[in-house]
Amino acid sequence: MASKVRASFERTGRNYIVTGGAQGIGLALTQAIAEMGGNVAILDLQDKPLNHFSQLANTHGVKLPYFRADVANERSFKVAFKGAVEALGSVDSLMTSAGIALEKPFGKHTWDEVNKILEVTGTFMATQLFAEQVEKQGKGGSAVLIASITSHTVLPSHRMSAYPASKELAPLGIRVNSISPGFIDTEQTKFVRDHNAKIADLMFNAPPLKRIGTTDDLVGSVVYLLSDASSYTTGTDIAITGALHVGRQIDT
Numbered sequence: 416m417a418s419k420v421r422a423s424f425e426r427t428g429r430n431y432i433v434t435g436g437a438q439g440i441g442l443a444l445t446q447a448i449a450e451m452g453g454n455v456a457i458l459d460l461q462d463k464p465l466n467h468f469s470q471l472a473n474t475h476g477v478k479l480p481y482f483r484a485d486v487a488n489e490r491s492f493k494v495a496f497k498g499a500v501e502a503l504g505s506v507d508s509l510m511t512s513a514g515i516a517l518e519k520p521f522g523k524h525t526w527d528e529v530n531k532i533l534e535v536t537g538t539f540m541a542t543q544l545f546a547e548q549v550e551k552q553g554k555g556g557s558a559v560l561i562a563s564i565t566s567h568t569v570l571p572s573h574r575m576s577a578y579p580a581s582k583e584l585a586p587l588g589i590r591v592n593s594i595s596p597g598f599i600d601t602e603q604t605k606f607v608r609d610h611n612a613k614i615a616d617l618m619f620n621a622p623p624l625k626r627i628g629t630t631d632d633l634v635g636s637v638v639y640l641l642s643d644a645s646s647y648t649t650g651t652d653i654a655i656t657g658a659l660h661v662g663r664q665i666d667t
């Protein structure tokens with residue numbers, strides 16, 4: 416008998432758009448989807464993605480078109496999104512991983528820096544464009560927004576966009592979920608660690624699991640949320656933090 420579970424995780428021939436996929440979490444997700452047989456269009460600010468991206472398409476026999484775009488700029492973003500849909504032919508799923516972080520004391524942030532960090536229009540508009548396209552196709556879809564565990568504790572962030580979007584888009588058969596990573600070893604956190612030993616120590620030792628997370632720790636949950644195995648899951652958030660959101664490790 417054919418395995419229903421395996422089939423529900425099958426991604427071959429499905430089409431994905433990933434914002435911020437040139438490196439870090441977005442690139443790791445792109446790789447995971449390619450491994451599962453999915454085609455991925457990447458939209459990112461950088462001229463080109465990290466080196467190993469170029470081999471992924473051949474290794475896995477999938478399409479991986481790349482579009483240079485600023486998700487905070489309406490024109491640039493819309494042109495790239497349209498190009499991505501044309502290159503793929505249709506789109507089943509969206510992941511929003513474009514984002515920046517700034518490690519500075521609260522009182523030292525400038526007006527411009529705060530505006531830039533809280534620039535959530537990219538996530539909002541990506542979900543809107545995605546919903547428009549999926550509605551036209553009439554087959555439903557799934558979006559996974561990359562939020563942050565900081566949105567559960569201190570800072571306003573992307574997370575809340577998943578909840579209202581999931582309610583409004585449910586009648587169109589579109590599921591919207593998010594993941595909230597804790598400290599994950601990427602170029603973004605490496606830069607911070609290289610400049611602040613105290614924060615570096617925090618990233619490795621504060622999570623009760625006593626290590627920093629890796630992008631491999633995230634991909635399984637995202638593949639699950641994108642797949643048919645999660646077809647009754649929408650409007651939820653998965654915290655992937657090594658238990659950081661439960662409390663910091665205290666050595667006794």
Ligand SMILES: NC(=O)c1ccc[n+]([C@@H]2O[C@H](COP(=O)([O-])OP(=O)(O)OC[C@H]3O[C@@H](n4cnc5c(N)ncnc54)[C@H](O)[C@@H]3O)[C@@H](O)[C@H]2O)c1
Pocket residue numbers: 434435436437438439440441458459460461484485486487512513514515516537561562563564595596597598599600601602603604
């Ligand atoms: N690394 C972590 O510990 C961690 C934890 C929680 C949440 N996050 C969030 O996850 C997302 C990805 O983080 P990461 O660690 O992979 O970061 P990263 O800096 O390694 O990668 C982010 C990517 O987004 C792109 N990008 C940034 N602004 C853009 C814009 N305006 N338009 C298009 N592309 C843009 C960058 O060029 C880069 O390729 C971010 O939103 C980050 O805040 C990261």
